[in-house]
Amino acid sequence: MSSPDERRRLILARARAVPEGFVTTYGDLWPPAPRLAGHVIATCDEPGVPWQRIVRADGTPTQGERQRRLLRGEGVPFAGARVSMEIARVPVEALDDLTRGDR
DNA sequence: CTAATGACTGTCT
DNA sequence: CAGACAGCCATTA
Numbered sequence: 001m002s003s004p005d006e007r008r009r010l011i012l013a014r015a016r017a018v019p020e021g022f023v024t025t026y027g028d029l030w031p032p033a034p035r036l037a038g039h040v041i042a043t044c045d046e047p048g049v050p051w052q053r054i055v056r057a058d059g060t061p062t063q064g065e066r067q068r069r070l071l072r073g074e075g076v077p078f079a080g081a082r083v084s085m086e087i088a089r090v091p092v093e094a095l096d097d098l099t100r101g102d103r
Numbered sequence: 104c105t106a107a108t109g110a111c112t113g114t115c116t
Numbered sequence: 117c118a119g120a121c122a123g124c125c126a127t128t129a
Contacts, residue, residue: 025112034110035112037110038110042109051110056110056112057111057113
């Protein structure tokens with residue numbers, strides 16, 4: 001594995017696995033290279049990919065106010081300007097389970 | 104082919 | 117507590 005296309009597919013699969021009202025981080029989508037996750041999500045035009053549920057490790061949205069409002073609309077708990085990761089963050093294990101069928 | 108960049112992150116100053 | 121640095125990988129110049 002580890003072909004560029006394969007990595008991209010896995011990252012998108014994980015991103016899609018995040019349930020509404022929860023969030024995940026770039027590091028969780030692809031631990032060895034978070035930047036890659038960002039690039040994939042940024043360049044991905046496919047529908048069904050909840051890009052707004054992907055935030056930085058500290059919980060701050062990467063897309064500013066727009067993303068923040070979308071998340072609030074889904075019921076994501078906020079602590080000031082950033083997401084309450086302790087509550088809304090999806091465990092890596094959960095993502096693994098949900099994407100188990102896609103790899 | 105080399106260099107720089109980006110929706111990142113953890114560690115070290 | 118804020119800034120710098122090195123690792124990571126695809127894309128672009």
